[in-house]
Every structure is written in C-alpha cells, then in structure tokens.
Amino acid sequence: MTxxxxxxxxxxxxxxxxxxxxxxxxxxPPKAEQRIYFANHQSHLDWVLIxxxxxxxxxxxxRPIAARDYWTSSPFKQWLTTEVFHAVYVSRQRTDxxxxxxxxxxxxxxxxxxxxxxxxxxxxKGEPQFFKSGLYHLAEQFPGVQLIPAWIDNVQRxxxxxxxxxxxxxxxxxxxxxxHLRKGEDxxxxxxxxxxxxxxxxxxxx
Amino acid sequence: MNMLRTLSVSEQVALLFLVLFxxxxxxxxxxxxxxMRRSGDAPSxxxxxxxxxxxxxxxxxxxxxxxxxxxxxxxxxxxxxFSFLALREFITLAHTRRSDHRSLLLAxxxxxxxxxxxxxxxxxxxxxxxxxxYVFLALPMISALAGDPERxxxxxxxxxxxxxxxxxxxxxxxxxxxxEVPGFEGRGAFLLFFLVVVAATAQIVQEAMSRWLRxxxxxxxxxxxxxxRAWACGALAGAALGALMFWITPFQAWxxxxxxxxxxxxxxxxxxxxxxxxxDAGVRYWGNTASVTGAVGLLDxxxxxxxxxxxxxxxxxxxxxxxx
Numbered sequence: 008m009t010x011x012x013x014x015x016x017x018x019x020x021x022x023x024x025x026x027x028x029x030x031x032x033x034x035x036p037p038k039a040e041q042r043i044y045f046a047n048h049q050s051h052l053d054w055v056l057i058x059x060x061x062x063x064x065x066x067x068x069x070r071p072i073a074a075r076d077y078w079t080s081s082p083f084k085q086w087l088t089t090e091v092f093h094a095v096y097v098s099r100q101r102t103d104x105x106x107x108x109x110x111x112x113x114x115x116x117x118x119x120x121x122x123x124x125x126x127x128x129x130x131x132k133g134e135p136q137f138f139k140s141g142l143y144h145l146a147e148q149f150p151g152v153q154l155i156p157a158w159i160d161n162v163q164r165x166x167x168x169x170x171x172x173x174x175x176x177x178x179x180x181x182x183x184x185x186x187h188l189r190k191g192e193d194x195x196x197x198x199x200x201x202x203x204x205x206x207x208x209x210x211x212x213x
Numbered sequence: 214m215n216m217l218r219t220l221s222v223s224e225q226v227a228l229l230f231l232v233l234f235x236x237x238x239x240x241x242x243x244x245x246x247x248x249m250r251r252s253g254d255a256p257s258x259x260x261x262x263x264x265x266x267x268x269x270x271x272x273x274x275x276x277x278x279x280x281x282x283x284x285x286x287x288x289x290x291x292x293x294x295f296s297f298l299a300l301r302e303f304i305t306l307a308h309t310r311r312s313d314h315r316s317l318l319l320a321x322x323x324x325x326x327x328x329x330x331x332x333x334x335x336x337x338x339x340x341x342x343x344x345x346x347y348v349f350l351a352l353p354m355i356s357a358l359a360g361d362p363e364r365x366x367x368x369x370x371x372x373x374x375x376x377x378x379x380x381x382x383x384x385x386x387x388x389x390x391x392x393e394v395p396g397f398e399g400r401g402a403f404l405l406f407f408l409v410v411v412a413a414t415a416q417i418v419q420e421a422m423s424r425w426l427r428x429x430x431x432x433x434x435x436x437x438x439x440x441x442r443a444w445a446c447g448a449l450a451g452a453a454l455g456a457l458m459f460w461i462t463p464f465q466a467w468x469x470x471x472x473x474x475x476x477x478x479x480x481x482x483x484x485x486x487x488x489x490x491x492x493d494a495g496v497r498y499w500g501n502t503a504s505v506t507g508a509v510g511l512l513d514x515x516x517x518x519x520x521x522x523x524x525x526x527x528x529x530x531x532x533x534x535x536x537x
Contacts (some may be wrong), residue, residue, distance in 0.1 A: 164311075172318055175297065175300075176305050177302065209264070
C-alpha cells in the first residue's frame with residue numbers, strides 16, 4: 008500500500024465521518040463501466056463527497072477535473088491531485104490552438120470515468136445555473152459512455168463560502184438513470200434536459 | 214445468591230455479560246427457527262421486525278460490552294463517538310443557517326470533547342454544570358458575534374437543545390460506568406446495565422400496553438398510541454423489574470423500585486418528546502431516508518437513554534450523598 012492509497016483511505020474516512028457521504032443509487036447500480044458523472048456544484052467538498060460515495064473499487068478509475076494553475080502550484084497540491092485523485096488537468100487560460108476539452112477526451116479515450124460539474128463555477132442559490140456546453144461535446148464524441156446525473160444535497164451547510172472548518176452534517180449523493188444524447192438533438196435542448204435530470208434528483212422535503 | 218456474592222467483582226461482571234449474551238442468542242435462535250419453519254412463503258413482517266429489533270439489541274449489547282472491557286478511557290471515547298453521530302443527525306434535521314457555522318463548530322469540536330474529557334477524569338461536579346451553565350452562556354455569545362439577528366432565539370434554542378440531549382444526556386451513560394459508590398467499587402457496569410434494561414423494558418411494555426389497551430391518545434397529532442395509562446404501565450414495569458434486579462445495585466429492593474420507576478418514566482417520556490421533534494422536522498422515523506438527507510436512525514435508539522440517564526444519575530448521586 009502506497010502513501011497515496013493511505014491518504015485516499017484517510018480522506019474518504021474523514022468525508023464519511025463529517026458528512027456520512029451516503030450514495031443513493033436510484034437510477035443505476037454502481038458498476039465498473041465507463042461513465043461521466045455530472046452533478047450540481049455548491050462547495051469545494053463536492054468532488055470528495057462524490058468520490059467517497061463511490062464504492063472503493065470504482066474510485067481509482069474515476070477522475071476529477073482540476074485547474075492546472077491552482078492545483079500544480081505547490082508540491083503537496085500536485086501530489087494530492089496526481090497521486091491520490093488521478094485528476095485530469097485543464098488550463099483555465101484559453102489558447103487559440105488548443106481545444107480545452109482535449110485532456111478530457113484523452114482520459115475518456117484511455118477508458119477512465121470522469122466527474123464533471125457542468126455549471127463551471129460554484130453556485131449557492133440552491134438552483135443550479137445553466138450548463139456549459141462541454142458535456143454536450145463529450146456526449147457527442149463518446150456515445151458509448153454512460154452519462155449519469157447526480158445531485159449532491161446539503162453540502163453547502165457543511166462548509167459555507169469563506170469558512171475553512173467543516174461542520175458535521177449528513178449529506179447524500181443521489182445518482183440517477185443514465186442519459187443519452189438523442190439523434191439530432193439540439194445542444195441547447197440537451198443541456199437543458201441534462202440540467203433538469205440533475206434537479207429532478209433533489210430529495211423532496213415533505 | 215450467596216454463591217454470587219462470593220465471586221469477585223470481575224467474575225460477577227463476566228457472569229452478567231454471559232447471561233446477557235446467552236439470553237440474546239437464545240432469543241435470536243428461537244425467532245430465526247420460527248422464521249425458517251415457515252420458509253415456504255416469505256417470512257412475516259412481524260418476525261422480520263422482531264429480528265430487526267433483536268439485531269439492534271445485539272448491537273447495543275456488544276457496544277455495552279466493548280465499553281466495559283475498554284475501561285474508562287475506551288468507554289468515554291465510545292460514547293463520545295455515539296454523541297457525535299447523534300448530534301450530527303440532529304443538526305442535519307434542524308435547518309441551521311449559514312451564520313450558525315461558528316456555533317456549530319463550538320458544539321462539535323469544543324463542547325463535545327470537553328464534556329467527555331470531564332467524564333473521563335471523573336470531574337463530576339464540573340460535569341453536571343459545564344453544559345447547563347457555561348455552554349448555555351457561551352453559545353449565544355458566539356452566535357451574536359456572527360452578527361445575524363434573524364431568528365436568533367430559535368436558532369440558538371435548537372443548537373442548545375441538540376447539545377443538551379445528544380451530548381449532555383448521553384454523556385451520563387459513561388458517567389454511570391465511572392461513578393464510584395462506596396462499597397460498590399468497580400461495579401458501575403451494573404448500574405448502567407440496570408438503567409438500560411429498565412428503560413428498554415418500560416419502553417416495550419408501554420408500546421405493548423398502548424396496543425392492547427387502545428385508550429384514547431393524549432396527543433393524537435404527535436403519537437397516535439400514547440396514553441397516560443400505557444405510560445404508567447411502562448413506568449410500573451420499570452419499577453417491578455428494578456425491584457427484581459435490586460441485588461445488582463447498591464440499593465435495597467424498594468429503593469431499586471423507585472429508581473426503576475424514575476428511569477422508566479423518564480425514558481418513555483423521552484421517546485414521546487422525540488416523536489414530537491420528528492413531527493416538527495417532518496420525518497416519521499429518523500431513519501427515513503426517503504424524505505430527509507441521510508438520517509440513519511441512531512437518535513431513535515438512543516433517545517430513551519438520553520432522557521433517562523441524567524435523571525437516573527442525579528437520583529443515584531443525590532440519594533447516596535456522593536461527594537467528591
């Protein structure tokens with residue numbers, strides 16, 4: 008067992024201790040298939056929560072997206088994202104000659120699963136913002152990869168904006184049924200449908 | 214009984230656990246056998262419920278045994294973890310606001326560990342006043358410093374209530390384990406065992422009686438079955454069992470009966486109060502995963518203990534005139 012494995016187990020344990028990190032597999036079973044999980048984004052903890060909610064076997068092949076400039080700025084951050092989480096780095100500065108989705112395409116070509124937050128930024132309004140088009144392009148290029156919507160609930164209460172210490176509050180990740188790009192579906196319609204699929208997973212409070 | 218008295222303390226405790234696990238194994242075997250005999254069709258809902266109850270009893274007993282063999286430090290740690298999980302569940306349902314963040318940090322990471330450290334070092338005088346006096350004042354101070362006047366009283370009351378039940382109440386269980394009664398040294402496990410068995414019996418009898426008596430419910434919108442008569446039956450069952458078990462406590466039979474009455478009445482009332490709280494939060498069971506994020510149902514199981522333990526602890530200390 009390497010140091011990165013131990014760190015991974017430790018982080019998953021802390022996430023479970025603080026938030027419970029319960030995964031509710033409503034629309035699909037947790038399976039070792041190639042998948043793109045897409046979820047609402049409210050907090051820095053979102054990725055860790057999804058990751059901890061996954062069964063242990065699936066964690067190694069499920070990768071997050073990390074901003075290259077921030078997550079490679081110190082040796083520890085780089086070690087954490089590379090060795091523990093196997094993150095896919097993307098650059099935030101857009102250059103003309105490079106497709107920003109290229110690292111994601113490479114990861115999917117090599118058979119890994121991805122977790123993406125299509126809103127692009129964190130929102131704390133409760134309702135997710137409109138989705139960026141990256142999800143559509145990936146769905147178009149990889150029709151064989153399952154698109155799984157996920158709703159992360161309660162995490163904004165664990166660590167509100169500007170706070171550094173998380174408060175123990177139970178959170179859930181609800182995974183929905185796989186989504187497919189319909190033949191000839193418009194980009195706008197698809198993104199709207201994907202966003203609705205995420206919102207529909209929100210637990211109802213009676 | 215005389216033979217029992219000749220045994221050493223640790224032998225008596227070992228015997229207690231032997232009897233407890235033996236009874237549990239017997240009950241589980243009987244229920245499983247009866248469920249298997251009718252295996253042609255699916256096991257009935259009744260036997261499934263019985264098996265689930267037995268499973269939680271097993272968990273409870275194993276925890277109790279672990280608490281005993283782990284010694285003072287282990288027991289304190291173990292109940293500390295339970296407190297943490299129960300408070301986590303309570304706060305999840307309490308709908309706190311963003312400005313409560315610091316108060317919650319205080320509750321989880323300062324008050325909870327401090328309370329259990331005080332139990333661990335047997336500082337019982339500070340232990341009984343730490344939360345009702347000091348935390349009661351410190352929490353609204355932190356909250357006010359956050360600068361959010363909206364629903365100030367309501368938010369603070371919720372957090373303080375959660376601390377009182379999940380931390381203060383539950384921490385009296387390891388306190389009983391660690392209580393030094395003259396002439397009864399090292400036998401705190403019997404006191405805790407007495408409390409748990411009496412409270413659980415009162416609970417079961419009360420539920421059975423309310424089903425059997427079918428009295429008019431006192432508060433229909435909170436609990437459709439709770440009636441004064443069923444409650445009194447539960448408390449009296451606690452008293453009767455307490456009297457029967459007097460020989461494991463430092464009390465005489467009638468004193469043990471009074472202790473049983475107090476613990477049984479407080480425990481069943483605690484369960485009733487928790488039901489009201491659940492209705493307020495919009496859940497039927499704490500474990501109802503369908504309607505509320507991640508509640509796992511621990512609060513349900515510890516609620517009677519949270520309410521009975523402090524009362525029982527104080528009655529014991531007050532009656533025996535224990536001074537540090």
